[in-house]
Amino acid sequence: QVQLQESGPGLVKPSETLSLTCAVSGAPMTSYHWDWVRQSAGKGVEWIGRVSFSGNTNSNPSLESRVTLSMDASKSQFSLTLTSVTAADTATYYCARADHSFDSWGQGLLVTVSS
Amino acid sequence: SYELTQPPSVSVSPRQTARITCSGYELGDKYVCWYQQKAGQSPVLVIYQDKRLPSGIPARFSGSNSGNTATLTISETQALDEADYYCQTWDNGIAIFGGGTTLTVL
Numbered sequence: 001q002v003q004l005q006e007s008g009p010g011l012v013k014p015s016e017t018l019s020l021t022c023a024v025s026g027a028p029m030t031s032y033h034w035d036w037v038r039q040s041a042g043k044g045v046e047w048i049g050r051v052s053f054s055g056n057t058n059s060n061p062s063l064e065s066r067v068t069l070s071m072d073a074s075k076s077q078f079s080l081t082l083t084s085v086t087a088a089d090t091a092t093y094y095c096a097r098a099d100h101s102f103d104s105w106g107q108g109l110l111v112t113v114s115s
Numbered sequence: 116s117y118e119l120t121q122p123p124s125v126s127v128s129p130r131q132t133a134r135i136t137c138s139g140y141e142l143g144d145k146y147v148c149w150y151q152q153k154a155g156q157s158p159v160l161v162i163y164q165d166k167r168l169p170s171g172i173p174a175r176f177s178g179s180n181s182g183n184t185a186t187l188t189i190s191e192t193q194a195l196d197e198a199d200y201y202c203q204t205w206d207n208g209i210a211i212f213g214g215g216t217t218l219t220v221l
Contacts, residue, residue, distance in 0.1 A: 035210070045158075045201055047210035058208055094157060101148040101163040101203070102210075108157055 002027035004095050004106035012089075012113050018082040022095030022106060025076065029053055033098045034071060034078045039108075040091035050098065051078050085113045117206035119213035126219045133189040135216045137202030140183060145204045147185040149178060152215075153198045161200075162187060194220050 008020035022034070036048040049059030051069040059067045063082070071078040082089060090113045096102040120138045127133035137147065147165050150158035160169050162178035165185065175190045185204075189196055197220045202213040 037210075044214050045203075045212035047212070060209055098210075100146055100205070101160055102150070102158070103160050103163070103169065105157040105159075 002097055002104045004097065004104060006093060006095050006106045006109040008093075008109060008111070010110060010112060012085050012111060013115050014086055014113055015084055018080075018085050018089065018111060018113075020080045020093055020095075020109065020111075021077050022079070023077050024097075027097075029071065029073045029076060029078075035096045035098045035102065036069070036080045037094045037096055037102065037105075038091040039094065042088070043091070046091075048080065048082075048093075087113050089113050117204075117209075117211050119202055119204065119211055121200075121202060121213040121216045123214070124217045124219065126221055127189075127192045128221055129194065130191050133192045133196070133218055133220075135187045135189075135200050135202075135218065137185040137187070137213050138183055139185075139204065139211075142183050142185055142204065143181045145180075145206070147178070147180045148203045149176075149185075149187045150201045150203065151196075151198045152201065158201065189218075192218075192220055196220060 003025045005023045033050045035050040039045045051057045051071045057069045066083045068081040092108040094108045095106045097104040149162040151161045152158040165180040166178040177188045199215045201215045
């Protein structure tokens, strides 16, 4: 059974860059998409974007200009970078495996943007 | 942008049937998934492709989707079904989530 685990800083200063990594275990990274989703009280559940084994990426247009997604299948991990963060980016960030649905999720990582 | 609308809350008595709706323009033309999220936990997929049940999800959960409304139905509702439920679909390659419905089992 696939397991996902987010890692990264829990606190980021405004205007700085948020970088998160998701470690994947229990299943190969082939044949699926690997996504990031965030959840906040103000915006509910919001899809950030995905990276595929082929290397293709796709992002939510609302975040696209600030998001970079990448994968390192040799290390069984994928990553999210979000630049120029503000308080509005404070949320719990989840990584998830997906095809037509998000069938496995990480435990989530609360990231607070504050000085 | 595409939007999905859910009622903020639904209440049900134990062993009764709970129905949670999700509305969106011509939603019946898209596939809908449903997620259950208990307090302090990650979401769990309970229905995919409108009505398919993932492995390990009780058969008390079922789904339908037609017209502008998708419905998650929970039969013989139990206290352990208390949670937030989110619908989700795809629109032009973007995942869209509903605002969530809190199910209370009274």
